[in-house]
Amino acid sequence: MAYLERQLDEFDPAIQHHFHHTLHNHPLMQFDELSRLALRNPKVRFHSAKLERTQRFDTAREEHVTGLTLQETLDNIDVSGSFVYIQEIEKDPVYGPLVQEVYKEIKKDTLKFHKSISRVEAWIFITSPGGVTPYHRDFETNHYFHIKGKKTLFLWDPRDKEIVSQEENEYFHGVHSLAKTLYTAEKFKKASKYDLDPAMGVFFPFTAPHMVENGTDEFSISFSITYTTAEDIQVRRVHKINQLLRKIGLKPTDIEKQNKLEYQLKLGAHWVLRTFIFFALSDWIGS
Numbered sequence: 351m352a353y354l355e356r357q358l359d360e361f362d363p364a365i366q367h368h369f370h371h372t373l374h375n376h377p378l379m380q381f382d383e384l385s386r387l388a389l390r391n392p393k394v395r396f397h398s399a400k401l402e403r404t405q406r407f408d409t410a411r412e413e414h415v416t417g418l419t420l421q422e423t424l425d426n427i428d429v430s431g432s433f434v435y436i437q438e439i440e441k442d443p444v445y446g447p448l449v450q451e452v453y454k455e456i457k458k459d460t461l462k463f464h465k466s467i468s469r470v471e472a473w474i475f476i477t478s479p480g481g482v483t484p485y486h487r488d489f490e491t492n493h494y495f496h497i498k499g500k501k502t503l504f505l506w507d508p509r510d511k512e513i514v515s516q517e518e519n520e521y522f523h524g525v526h527s528l529a530k531t532l533y534t535a536e537k538f539k540k541a542s543k544y545d546l547d548p549a550m551g552v553f554f555p556f557t558a559p560h561m562v563e564n565g566t567d568e569f570s571i572s573f574s575i576t577y578t579t580a581e582d583i584q585v586r587r588v589h590k591i592n593q594l595l596r597k598i599g600l601k602p603t604d605i606e607k608q609n610k611l612e613y614q615l616k617l618g619a620h621w622v623l624r625t626f627i628f629f630a631l632s633d634w635i636g637s
């Protein structure tokens with residue numbers, strides 16, 4: 351079997367689904383090897399995993415420090431109550447080739463839907479028993495491979511306006527913040543629930559809200575490959591312009607309700623603003 355096997359008639363980038371994989375058996379996905387990666391990788395972060403579903407995830411790194419070093423955190427991962435994530439592992443000389451091999455399999459399904467795909471990144475998540483990753487969204491599309499332990503993943507449909515409102519979407523993309531991305535008991539009723547074992551993975555559509563609760567018996571490991579498509583970059587730019595319009599007191603048309611011309615005008619406005627800011631900054635730096 352290849353690394354990734356979907357039980358789907360057809361892949362659709364807008365539809366979440368689970369899949370099977372074999373990465374949990376790979377020597378590079380074992381804890382000792384991943385600890386070595388964490389200790390040599392410049393983009394490793396860690397904080398407490400003793401969090402509530404409702405807490406902000408984008409500020410957890412500053413607000414929920416454990417006081418432990420990375421070495422102490424990893425040596426005591428069974429009891430340290432920690433969450434460790436390793437970013438940009440595609441840049442690691444040992445892990446880079448594996449990331450490319452897995453991404454090649456992902457590409458077989460995804461490439462035909464998009465003009466281009468960029469910012470392909472790979473991540474490792476290591477969580478102590480009982481750890482919680484609060485409700486949040488990320489700015490990418492995600493293939494999430496569960497490697498070790500048990501965890502429950504809750505995933506929402508980002509197209510559902512009762513889950514992601516127009517205003518929240520514009521704030522999320524425009525301000526790059528989770529301040530308006532809030533968990534509620536009402537939203538919880540609409541979550542899809544995945545009880546993850548090693549060898550199981552889940553596809554998250556672009557910016558799909560999610561939340562993870564680790565099993566209490568053992569620590570867990572998961573691996574992700576994320577990417578951004580050309581279409582997602584445009585969507586993001588339109589949301590940014592809408593957020594700007596909202597900021598100056600206007601009520602922008604929702605991205606899904608606007609016509610093609612309005613969409614293109616907003617993309618043009620984004621280009622003009624970005625160019626203006628670039629030249630203003632260049633002038634200032636050179637002055």
Ligand SMILES: [Fe+2]
Nearest residue numbers: 486487488560
């Ligand atoms: Fe996430």
